[in-house]
Amino acid sequence: MRQQLPAAPGTASSVPRPGIARAAELFKLRLVALVVVTTAVGFLMAHRGPWTGAWPRLALTLVGTALAAAGSMALNQTMEWRRDARMTRTCRRPIPAGALAPARARDAGLAVAAAGVALLAAAVNVLTAALALAVVLLYTLVYTPMKVRSPFCTLAGAVCGAIPPMMGWSAATGSLAPGALLLGGILFLWQIPHFLALAWLYRDDYRRGGFRMLPILDPSGALTGRLAAIYALALVGVTLTVSLAGMAGTVFAMGALLLGGWLAAVAARLAASRGQAEARRLFLATLAYLPLLLALMLADRRTAPSQPVPVLARAAAVNQMP
Incomplete structure (x- = not known):
């Protein structure tokens, strides 16, 4: 039986959202799309030469990056759901709204992030995978806890957002x-x-x-x-x-x-x-x-x-x- 959480106080609606909509919110797919775009820009700015073998590499890079980013977003929400429940802007996210158990969200985030890093290591190169792992760790272990401790969290978050175009570059060239x-x-x-x-x-x-x-x-x-x-x-x-x-x-x-x-x-x-x-x-x-x-x-x-x-x-x- 699926574990449920009570809906957050002040939640606009307790009606569960469709599964796709919940996943889009848990993984913050709009933000992931921005990460994918900046990664693609880094790849396109760095690549020179024939595109015959480059398109598959670009596609694998973007898929791996999207998975790593999406996993990070889910882990972030797993860590912050109690605080999200207090906020008007975030109280309808899947965990505080009672649509998804924190443990399930955590497991999904870990699995998706690990899959992204593994795909980059196996199909692109180790440097790009290492950068992706750095983003996951910085976002979850530095930026997320820092948000409740220091206004310098904005700088930590900006470092996370600065790495994806570098990942695109390293995917195209194998170096920085x-x-x-x-x-x-x-x-x-x-x-x-x-x-x-x-x-x-x-x-x-x-x-x-x-x-x-x-x-x-x-x-x-x-x-x-x-x-x-x-x-x-x-x-x-x-x-x-x-x-x-x-x-x-x-x-x-x-x-x-x-x-x-x-x-x-x-x-x-x-x-x-x-x-x-x-x-x-x-x-x-x-x-x-x-x-x-x-x-x-x-x-x-x-x-x-x-x-x-x-x-x-x-x-x-x-x-x-x-």
Whole structure:
């Protein structure tokens, strides 16, 4: 007989959701889709040469990554379901809503995450599998417990989100190069204004759940808004480095400058006014920014990543002149 949990107090509805919908929520498939997309971008930016054997490798990489990410999401909910039950935004998730027992969710998360890492190790390469394992461990053993202890949890979560494009790169090349770290840096910086805006919007909910997000410890919002603006501005410089490194061309540089300037301006408005409307605008702006930036990067990608970056190559040539 299936073990059930009582529905959480304040749950909008006790009617069980269809199995597919419950699985989508347990594994956070929308967030997994973002992880898959950023992994694919890393692979496509790194790969050079014929695509005949690359497509199967890409497909296996994305499946393995999706499984590892989905398992991490399930384990996260297994660890947080009591806190989720207190929050309006999360009380209808499968475990707090009583649709799924914590032990079943834990077992499913472990099995799916292990399958993803094993698939990457067997069908792609050990480096990519090691990066996937690092994400699972960081997400469950560092980021998740840190959310109730320190506002620096946002940085830990951003590290987890920065690794998937590096996994794509390592899957394509078997190694990590500066370009992989650059892509990871873009994802890291993007997540800070994104999550700070989200935490500001739901700060009362996070407070009820007992999470120590920065907007809860910063009730005026002054530090929250300032950090969102600083990281958004830093993102402009890092994205321009993609073109300076020869990974993309002038079209990308111009687009990245425009997109980054727009995002930084939206973040600056949050820093100035610290209102709900401005936080919502920043959150939505981050959602629009990332796919536009990545699409532009792929459309204008340039020289092979294994080649020296143009700026450094020119500097080396000058140093070798008599």
